[in-house]
Amino acid sequence: MKKRNIVLLLLVLISVVTFLDRINITMASQDIMTELGLSESQWGWVLSVFTISYGLMQVPLGVWGDKRGYRLVLALIVLWWSLFTGLTGLAWSFGSLLVIRFMFGIGEAGSYPCMTGVVVKWYKQHETSTAQGYIWAASRMGGALTPFIVLPVLTLLGWHWAFYLLAAVGVVWAAGWYFWFRDKPAEVKGITDEELATLPEAARQEIKKVAIPWRRMMQNRQFWLILAMYFFYAWGSWFFFSWFPRFMEVGRGFDKSELTYVIAIPFVMSMVGNIAGGYLSSKLSLKYGLKVGRRLLGVGGLAVSALFMFLAAFIPGKTEVFIFLSLAFGVIDLMLPSAWAICSDIGGRYSGAVSGAMNTAGNIGGFVCATAFGYLIEATGNYNVPLFVITAMLAISALLFFAINPTKQLVEE
Secondary structure, eight states, X not given: OOHHHHHHHHHHHHHHHHHHHHHHHHHTHHHHHHHHTOOHHHHHHHHHHHHHHHHHTHHHHHHHHHHHOHHHHHHHHHHHHHHHHHHHTTOOSHHHHHHHHHHHHHXXXXXXXXXXXXXXXXXXXXXXXXXXXXXXXXXXXXXHHHHHHHHXXXXXXXXXXXXXXXXXXXXXXXXXXXXXXXXXGGGSTTOOHHXXXXXXXXXXXXXXXXXXXXXXXXTSHHHHHHHHHHHHHHHHHHHHHHTHHHIIIIITOOOGGGHHHHXXXXXXXXXXXXXXXXXXXXXXXXXXOHHXXXXXXXXXXXXXXXXXXXXXXXXXXXHHHHHHHHHHHHHHTTXXXXXXXXXXXXXXXXXXXXXXXXXXXXXXXXXXXXXXXXXXXXXXXXXXXXXXXXXHHHHHHHHHHHTOOTTSOSXXX
């Protein structure tokens, strides 16, 4: 088995864990709220405080990985968030839970920027979107598996153990990663000269403690385009991460007994979308060039998902909205591997910093969406109104994606 496939497998596994650790708290919400005596508004802060720290630390931890190396940094941040995953099970009050989830978000913030940096070293430019497709599909698999893994633990052992067990999984992964992985592919035990010859030039570059050229990057129009594109895209994805279960139950009348599969299936569709999007982006980029290959999936996925989101809001009925929203989540994530591959395309050796900045913008969009959704419902009394707003945001994101040129690096090497 090629070593780069083992690297990708390890990244896929930890991507699954990131979303298991992130979404498991929503499965345990009622038990936690009852035991700790939390109100609805307090619970809203428990969920949103993760988004704050997760967004704030994207860039610093992405930069740290670029400078210090992904072997050490990924191991440390996985240990960090696993520690606070376990401590979530020990929370004794609203204040303690708030602090623990804030600290948990700090650790998870570095995961995808650092994984992007690893991909740059192990996959050539036209292959990065395929690798990103599997990584992001794994994250959605984590979301789909969460109700099937966490709910039985809640029933048999209680909500505390859902956090203890997942924390242990993270610790095992961090240990395996640190002892096997190397920042220089040539130092990975058992790698052949033939495989080394197939790796990109970045695989032969030393880790250097250099300053990230923020001023030069921020003077480049493309830097702001990719941030704005991801900000508006995140309105669509964060709807599924935050309000989707409540929308389906309250807004469209699904019974609680139906929610396990109603929640899981759109995440499965998203998983398929990520794998297909990564594969197609690589093939199209190789055949037609990066500019066409990346844009076809990016613009097309965002535009079509906007259409499905509009239809879900416009057409009444339980079955119809479930179908359209499942399709929307699947199609929107056709673009995700292309977006993260573009961070490698235009970021080069600074791809961890660029992807961190992009994901920060996305988390700001997600925070605004999750907050605005509730206010729109209170103002209108209609759960469909926010979906029309999300439709507009996805359409804007499609237009911005079209303006990005992945063939021009932010800072020429």
